[in-house]
Amino acid sequence: MLVKERTIPLKILILSAILRRIPLSHARYQQISDELGRRQAGYEGEQSLDFYYRELPKLKYLIFHDLNLPDGDYNCQIDTLLLTPEFILIIDVKNMAGKLIFDTENEQFIQIKGEEEKGYSYPITQAERHQEYIKKLLAANHFPPVPVVYLVVISNSYASYVITGKNAYKVKPKVCKGDVMLKRIQDLEGIYTTPILTAKDLRKLSRLLLKMNTPPTGYLLQKFGIQRLELLTGVQCPYCKYLPMIRKKQKWFCAKCQHYSIDAHIGALKDYFLLIDMKITNREFREFMHIKSIDTAKRLLQASNLKFSGANKNRTYFPKTIPW
Ligand SMILES: [Zn+2]
Incomplete structure (x- = not known):
């Protein structure tokens, strides 16, 4: 069962929002733009695996796409998580071309493309960190100790990979191509045959994961050394940006291209x-929209299909879903 559907990953939405709200001349603009490009390629790779996820037995597998779980200053971002009564599987997708070592x-993780050789952070270390995170989360919330395993999936069908070194035999079962x-x-189903999580545990754990899912904004801003105060405020023109x-x-007016917008x-x-x-x-x-009238703000907020709590001056509005 698809518990958390695939939507555009939060990291892609956040990076795009940052680029809308820093000047083109910002020292980190290009670096953020590059990271966004890599993430978009990764997202395409993840989508290409949907065909296979649909083949999984619907009753047995609870599927979560793009989980962003807070971890102190760090963010635990899991491409896809599969929950079953017998085991939990973390799937980390790499959509890279060329020869991967x-x-x-x-x-080390090395990509060779034509004449070019490039090093990347080691996917196994990242997957092990996610594995530890989920194990700790289960223990802290008193779930029975169900096995937590991971797979690094190479989604680019034209890529090839090799596993070298004395520990290759350990890593081999944990890496595969999409197909x-x-x-x-199925191999994992053959290894882990004892049901450990009850239907109630699975429901409780699903709720917990969805509740914990949070945009990793602080983590990304910190990664690129951007202060929230540096971000430009105001409403952006949908026509000329x-x-x-x-x-x-009673509308939004763009002084540059003379267009009006209602919404x-x-x-x-x-953003x-x-x-x-x-x-x-x-x-x-x-403050953020650059408007003076409390009544205009109230009218726009009330028409924005948000949840709210509190009354009058203390009213706070929230998005109904993440991403909204
Ligand atoms: Zn405009």
Whole structure:
């Protein structure tokens, strides 16, 4: 059963939002843009595996795509998590082209494409970190100790990979190409045959994972050394991307391209939830959207299909879903 559907990954949404809200001249603009490109390629790779996930028995497997679980200053981002009564499987997808080398001796990951050779962080270390995270989460919430395993899946069908070094035999069962993934999952079914998590445990764990899912904004801003105060505020023109639009004739007006928009603040509100906070008050809305009128802000917020709590001045609005 698909518990958490595939949507555009939060990291892609956040990186795109950052690029909308820093000047082109910003020292980190190119670096963030490159990271966004890599993440988009990765997302395409993940989508290419959906065909295989659909083949899994629906009753046995609970599927979660793009989980972002807070871990102190760090963020535990899992491409796909499969829950079963017998085991939990973390799937980390690598959508890279060329020849990929898992060097188990030096714990390196190398991509060779044409004449070019490039080093990347070792996927096994990352997967093991995610494995430890899930194990700790289970223990902290008093779930029975169900085995937690991982697979690194190479989704690019044109890529080839080799595993070298003295620990290759340990890593081999944990890496595969997309078209072999189902076979590897069947192997795991053959190894882990004892049901450990009850239906109630699975429901409880599903709820917990969904509740913990949070945009990893702080982590990404910190990674690129960007302060929240550096981010440009205001409503962006949907036609020419100019920032900020102004209120005119009860609409948003772009001084650059002269277009009007009724709902350009929705995009800005999405950026706010991704970059600043997951909740917003009338005052914060006015500051971010550059409007003076409390009543206009109230009207726009009430028409934005948000959840809210509190009354009058203390009312806080929240997105109904993440991403919103
Ligand atoms: Zn414009």
